[in-house]
Amino acid sequence: MLARRSRAGGTRTRAACGHRSGDRQPPHLPPRRDEAHPHPRHRPSAARRGLVFLRLRCSMRTLYIDRRDASLDSESGALTVRVAGERPASFPLSLVERVVVHGNANLSGRLLGELWKRDCGLLVLSGRRLDPTARFLGRPRRDIATRLAQYELVRDPDRRLAFARRIVRAKLETERRLLDRLARRTGRDGPRQRDALSRIEEGLEQLAGAADLAGLTGIEGAAAAAYFRAFTGFFAPALEFTGRNRRPPRDPVNVCLSLGYTLLQFEASRQVQMHGLDPMLGALHAPAAGRESLACDLVEPLRTHVDRLAFELFADGVLRKGHFHRAGEACMLGKEGRRRYYEAWERRAPAIARLLGRICGDLVRELRGTVPAAIEVEP
8 A cells, every 4th residue: 555645735545456567457446344454553644654555455565665764663463664753654564575665764673573473574775776785584494305405406417507597598588578579569670679589599599508507607698688788779768778787777777677676586585485495505696605596596587577667667657767866877766766666566576476486386396306397487
C-alpha cells in the first residue's frame, strides 16, 4: 500500500497488485479484513507522508521506507515507523516478507530480532546513489545434505561446467528475445540490433564447444557487449545512455539498471538461502570473498527483466529526465522517481520471485539426484 499526502493535506491511498507485463491491470478490489489491517492499532496512520510502500494482498509483500530520520521498531507483532512530528504508522509483521530501507533510519534491535525470527529479508540502501550497505536474508536452513551436495557439484569440473553452460545459454536466449521484442515494439531494427542478434546466435552455437569456464565467460562477455550496444538504441538520445556504467551510474537509464540489479540480487540471495543452498558457492562465478556467487549465477538470466522494466518506464513516460539530477559525475534518482520505480518493480517482483524459487527448487532436486535443474526465464 502506498500512502502520499495530497496538497489539501489529506492522504491518498492506492493498492497495486503484481501482474505480468503486457496484461491488463486487474481491477482494484476491496481488501479482505484479514489481509489489510486485522486490528485498528495496525492501521497505517493517515497523517504520514513521504514514501512508505507495503504490498499487503499480493504474493510479494515488501515494505519500502524512504524517510530521513525514520525510526523503525517492533511492537505487539507490528512494525512501527515513527518520524518526528507525525503520528506513527504500523504494519502487521505477519504480512511483511522483506523490508527495504533508504536514508538515515534507525532500526531497533528488537525489530531486527523479529525480522530474523520471521524470515523477513532486510536491505539497507545508503546515500543518494542507493548503494547496498547492509542486509540479512532471514535464518539459514538446516539442510546440510543439500549444501554438501552443492559443494560436490562445484568440486566436480564437468558438472560445474555443465551447470554454468545452462546459465549462459539461458542468459543469451533471454537477451535475444528481449532485443527482438523491443525491435518489434519500436520499429528499430538497425545494424546494431542485427549485429547483436547475430553475435548472440553465434555465442549460442559456440556454447557446446566451450571446454572450460574461461571459454564460457568469454562467450557470455562478447554477447553481453553486443547486446548493450543494441539495447542503447531503444532509448531517447536525451537520456544519454550510451552503454553500461556504474559506481556511480552516470545517466538515468544506468541508475534504473543499477537499482533493479540490486533488488534482483537481494531476492536471488533470499531465495537461495530459503531453499537451503549456499549463496556463496556458485558455478559460473568463482567463489570470492564477500561475493554470493550462486546468487550472482542465478541473476544472470534474469537481468533482462530489469532491462525491460527500465525501457518501459521511460517509453511509457512513468520516469522522465526531470526525475533525476546530477551530483558531480553521478546521476541521482529523486524521491518521486524512487516511488515510481519501486511501485513498478513491485508489479513485476512476484513473477521474478516465482522464477527464482522454481530455479532454486529444481537445483535442489538435481542435487538430490532426481532431475536436472531447468533454467527457463522469459524476460
